[in-house]
Amino acid sequence: MTAIAIRYAWMEPSPRKPSPQATNTRHRTRKHLGHTIRKSLARLARLNRVIADLTRSRELLDEAIAAADALPQAP
Numbered sequence: 001m002t003a004i005a006i007r008y009a010w011m012e013p014s015p016r017k018p019s020p021q022a023t024n025t026r027h028r029t030r031k032h033l034g035h036t037i038r039k040s041l042a043r044l045a046r047l048n049r050v051i052a053d054l055t056r057s058r059e060l061l062d063e064a065i066a067a068a069d070a071l072p073q074a075p
Contacts, residue, residue: 018026
């Protein structure tokens, strides 16, 4: 160990087993984060489907307008 490492060694936390409460809290937090991420991904998938539907509707509308323009005009 260098002199600097020895000087600051007392500042290091002592290694110890985490308490059951801390483990439970970590697990609950991780579980909650997983749920939040899955919920966000589901919301994003729904949004992508809505965007795809709107895009398809727009394409159909453009086709209908083009077909209407191609019809012969009444005198």
